[in-house]
Amino acid sequence: MASRVYMASDDLVRKVPEMVDRMDVAFRGKVAVKVHMGELGNVTHVRPVFVRRVVDKIKELGGEPFVIDTPAIYKGDRDTAGKYLKTAAVNGFTKESMGAEVVIDDTETLINGVGISKKIMDSDALFVVSHGKGHGMSGFGGAIKNVGMGCPSKNGKAVIHGVNKPTVLDCCIGCGDCAENCAVNAISIKNGRAVIDYELCAGCGGCMGCEQDAIHVSREKKEELQRVLARVTKSVLENFENVAYLNFLLDITKHCDCFGCYMESIAPNIGVIGSKDIVAIDKASIDLIGKHANLGEIHGVNPEVQIEEAVKIGLGSRDYELNRL
Numbered sequence: 001m002a003s004r005v006y007m008a009s010d011d012l013v014r015k016v017p018e019m020v021d022r023m024d025v026a027f028r029g030k031v032a033v034k035v036h037m038g039e040l041g042n043v044t045h046v047r048p049v050f051v052r053r054v055v056d057k058i059k060e061l062g063g064e065p066f067v068i069d070t071p072a073i074y075k076g077d078r079d080t081a082g083k084y085l086k087t088a089a090v091n092g093f094t095k096e097s098m099g100a101e102v103v104i105d106d107t108e109t110l111i112n113g114v115g116i117s118k119k120i121m122d123s124d125a126l127f128v129v130s131h132g133k134g135h136g137m138s139g140f141g142g143a144i145k146n147v148g149m150g151c152p153s154k155n156g157k158a159v160i161h162g163v164n165k166p167t168v169l170d171c172c173i174g175c176g177d178c179a180e181n182c183a184v185n186a187i188s189i190k191n192g193r194a195v196i197d198y199e200l201c202a203g204c205g206g207c208m209g210c211e212q213d214a215i216h217v218s219r220e221k222k223e224e225l226q227r228v229l230a231r232v233t234k235s236v237l238e239n240f241e242n243v244a245y246l247n248f249l250l251d252i253t254k255h256c257d258c259f260g261c262y263m264e265s266i267a268p269n270i271g272v273i274g275s276k277d278i279v280a281i282d283k284a285s286i287d288l289i290g291k292h293a294n295l296g297e298i299h300g301v302n303p304e305v306q307i308e309e310a311v312k313i314g315l316g317s318r319d320y321e322l323n324r325l
């Protein structure tokens with residue numbers, strides 16, 4: 001059966017709460033609003049005003065929302081809870097702007113061998129706010145990526161990223177930039193070329209910004225990462241009866257919001273879509289972006305692998321009907 005996906009392309013600040021109403025989810029008790037608040041210097045993450053509208057609507061419906069994310073695994077301005085809180089404030093996410101607590105959780109609950117944010121898992125309901133865009137490892141990053149990689153703790157992320165450790169190609173010129181970006185000092189320069197110590201490497205992708213494109217992750221590894229993301233997503237979602245998703249298809253960039261720089265869009269602004277089905281919303285996002293940009297070609301991996309795996313393990317339906325607001 002086709003799942004319902006709501007879509008708005010204009011008047012978004014007004015239509016976001018209307019969309020939440022239409023999804024008709026019972027938000028009671030503590031509601032974790034999961035948002036990637038952007039790396040320092042990133043300007044294409046979900047805009048705070050939209051998250052505030054979600055927070056206000058959840059309160060109106062009787063829930064107690066708080067805005068939450070987990071520290072990043074790679075080296076940067078979000079790799080500890082303290083640094084991430086400061087970055088979130090610069091990017092516009094504060095208690096005052098959100099009208100709710102902003103929490104960066106570095107505690108974990110172990111689920112199926114993967115550490116997941118304890119504060120998310122201890123919540124009564126989950127609202128997943130995602131930025132739909134390209135992603136170097138999974139081709140597309142949306143709700144599945146936001147839950148499957150965004151809800152795990154740093155330890156959990158290390159377990160997941162373990163499937164996509166990179167290799168160094170012959171075009172490496174030994175400049176050392178990647179070594180400087182590696183949080184665990186897994187890269188050294190030997191004989192004019194980067195060498196990765198796989199005992200230390202956590203597969204975080206922090207070295208992927210190589211200007212020579214010499215850091216490489218194979219298509220097979222990227223596909224496996226997508227399957228793992230879907231499975232971890234299932235572990236998280238099994239904890240909740242009430243979950244809703246919004247994907248913002250605005251400022252659709254080639255890379256994710258972990259990139260702390262300005263990035264040009266690869267597609268025009270499309271709007272926001274919402275659903276109670278995580279598979280339907282990501283499939284609809286891929287289809288809508290796919291009218292303007294070939295995500296599979298851009299990152300050398302088919303982003304639909306995560307959709308196929310999610311359908312296979314019963315997370316939702318790839319069939320959807322778009323309802324315009």
Ligand code: SF4
Pocket residue numbers: 168171172173174175176177178179193194210211212213214215
């Ligand atoms: S892999 Fe890239 S960033 Fe690292 S040393 Fe080689 S050229 Fe420099």
Ligand code: SF4
Pocket residue numbers: 165166181182183184185186187196200201202203204205206207208
């Ligand atoms: S070598 Fe491994 S741990 Fe270091 S930045 Fe690259 S992927 Fe991350």
